[in-house]
Amino acid sequence: MKGRPNLYQDNELILKAQELFWEKGYNATSLADLSKATGAGAGSLYNTFKGGKKELFKKSLRQRREDFDDFKWKVEKSDHPIQLIKDFFISVAVASEKAHMKGCIVANTLIEMTFVDDELENEAVEILKETEKLYTSVITKEQQSGNIKSKLPADSLGKFLITLWCGINSLRRMYPNEKILRQQIELQLKILD
Template identity: 40%
Template sequence: MVQLHTFVPEIIPMAGRPKIFDEQEAVAKATEVFRDKGYDTASADELLCAMGIGKGSFYLAFKGGKRELYIRSITQFSEDFFQKFSTRIAASEDKVQFVRQFFLSLADASDCDKERGCYLGNALVQLSEKDHEIKKITAQLLKKLQILFAETIRNAQENRQISSTEDPEIIGWHLSNLWNGIHVTRRMESSPKILRNIIEMNLKILI
């Protein structure tokens, strides 16, 4: 497991003092650049400026360079996204309705923010087949979502909140596949109306 809270010193000869920075915060700032620019077009200068560190500190902390930083970014974002998402489901009075609204919010192609996991969805579409480690991270997230969805559906069935008698494990996979697939589709079709219709059709299984 990558340690995200490590502090890395940089020795600056002119000042004779070490520069300390919070890696987790620096990675979060780099994530904003990757989200806006994409992995390929995000430049080293843009990343360093956003992170507020020099090249020396950067290569001490991220010996694998830009690729390692991006993997750290995806890992940290994935963990944060899932923690927030699972916490919000747990706090919801109507968990199935929360899941429905989460998916319907994905139809708003003009406002795909970090709360919806679009950064991860884009990484999965763009780079997962090119990079085994990124594919592994995104696959782990999909599995965690599947388990969470399955537990939510199983509880809803037991409490008679939905009439569906389908296997909750399969419904969980259906929903994680929907989350994955909608990110692929939205790259080709940006109409919120069409995306919403697709999502609503897939969510009929939750009636």
């Protein structure tokens, strides 16, 4: 790759790097791994991402936040937001075995970076808390509309969904099986009936 990559190429690099970080984690990913995966030399990577590997990793997490923003927009515009949230969780069950083994890059980051890198840990925490806030907001509205019968506090249910998400991302590694995962996820989601 000659010269400085353009914005499109930068985004392409981020997605390629994200895939590698997702599979190996931050610490196990070397600059040589990133160069090989992205096709960019070490010099190009450092010229493009002045903060080096850490900046590239942060941009990978921010890209996941952009995906969350898209999901948030869909949920907020939906006439059936709880079903959309349930469908999101159920979609985990039908993912590929490779996706099961990768889990969630945000949850993985939280686990890997606790006691290691406060900045990256906090970045992951913030994404999960934004997700929790969305869930809590939707649950509050749906309880007020009578679409959710549970009288448990909406903020507790929002935290429950984050707990479920983090738990699923361990369970799917243990049982990368659609039937088992679907059964477990549907069982947990009954709390939102």
